[in-house]
Amino acid sequence: MSERMTIRLDRTVCDGFGICAKHAPKYFSLDDWGYASLVGDGTVAEEDHDAVMRALLDCPVHAIMEVGEHRPAGTHPVSSTAVEDPAAGIKAEDNEAEWGFTR
Numbered sequence: 001m002s003e004r005m006t007i008r009l010d011r012t013v014c015d016g017f018g019i020c021a022k023h024a025p026k027y028f029s030l031d032d033w034g035y036a037s038l039v040g041d042g043t044v045a046e047e048d049h050d051a052v053m054r055a056l057l058d059c060p061v062h063a064i065m066e067v068g069e070h071r072p073a074g075t076h077p078v079s080s081t082a083v084e085d086p087a088a089g090i091k092a093e094d095n096e097a098e099w100g101f102t103r
Contacts, residue, residue: 005044006067007052009036013063020064023055024048042067 007027009020016034020027026048028036044052056064 005046005049005052007038007042007044007056008065008067009038009042010063010065011035011037013061015061015063017060019058019060020055023058024051027052028055036063 009028014035016030016036018030018034018036020036021030027039027044029039030036056066
């Protein structure tokens with residue numbers, strides 16, 4: 001059984017390179033100025049996964065995203081309490097001696 005792939009295009013990020021339409025013309029069209037539009041509702045047929053994934057990976061501005069997360073069966077998302085503080089390693093007044101500088 002295959003996983004369903006759904007994509008989304010953020011037109012506000014698109015810079016009109018046109019790489020997506022080159023790789024997956026069934027899913028991306030270009031307007032008169034070269035900016036991409038998503039064709040359809042973003043659902044990708046299994047036989048087109050490789051072409052659409054290539055378009056996603058080759059987009060220089062990352063305007064194409066895969067919707068949802070694919071996890072192997074039986075795994076659970078990480079709880080938000082288990083995630084470390086993303087600001088823990090930032091240099092600040094409170095830890096400036098730790099980073100080797102003082103005022």
